[in-house]
Amino acid sequence: xxVLLVVAGVWASWGTAQHVMLSNGRERGTLTVAECxxxxxxxxYAPRSPGSQARSRVVIDRSIDVRKGARLPVVVKPGSSEVxxxxxxxxxxxxxxxxxxxxxxxxxxxxxxxxxxxAWVTGLSGAxxxxxxxxxx
Numbered sequence: 001x002x003v004l005l006v007v008a009g010v011w012a013s014w015g016t017a018q019h020v021m022l023s024n025g026r027e028r029g030t031l032t033v034a035e036c037x038x039x040x041x042x043x044x045y046a047p048r049s050p051g052s053q054a055r056s057r058v059v060i061d062r063s064i065d066v067r068k069g070a071r072l073p074v075v076v077k078p079g080s081s082e083v084x085x086x087x088x089x090x091x092x093x094x095x096x097x098x099x100x101x102x103x104x105x106x107x108x109x110x111x112x113x114x115x116x117x118x119a120w121v122t123g124l125s126g127a128x129x130x131x132x133x134x135x136x137x
Contacts, residue, residue: 027076
């Protein structure tokens with residue numbers, strides 16, 4: 001069960017993390033936030049990498065510090081107008097599902113398998129990942 005939780009956390013994180021970690025050859029630039037809704041923000045995209053094109057409107061998932069006028073380094077998801085935050089903040093934000101899965105897996109390992117040291121290491125690893133995301137964002 002614990003392995004399944006960790007695999008599910010990696011699976012949920014990889015959809016976003018791959019764009020952050022493997023950004024070479026992708027369109028990179030800066031998003032200037034114009035408006036934010038409940039879940040998403042949108043704004044204009046200014047390119048920073050060769051071959052990238054300016055866009056008048058791109059969208060990004062909302063995180064805790066995104067507000068109107070903010071300028072964020074981003075990478076464009078191929079074939080879409082969706083962008084993902086890069087840098088340390090983007091890295092930790094992308095891996096947040098894995099952090100939650102590690103915390104829960106720590107509870108499972110400690111409660112079911114009675115491996116207290118492994119449970120503490122697993123749970124604290126997840127908590128550190130979530131804490132780093134909070135600080136970076």
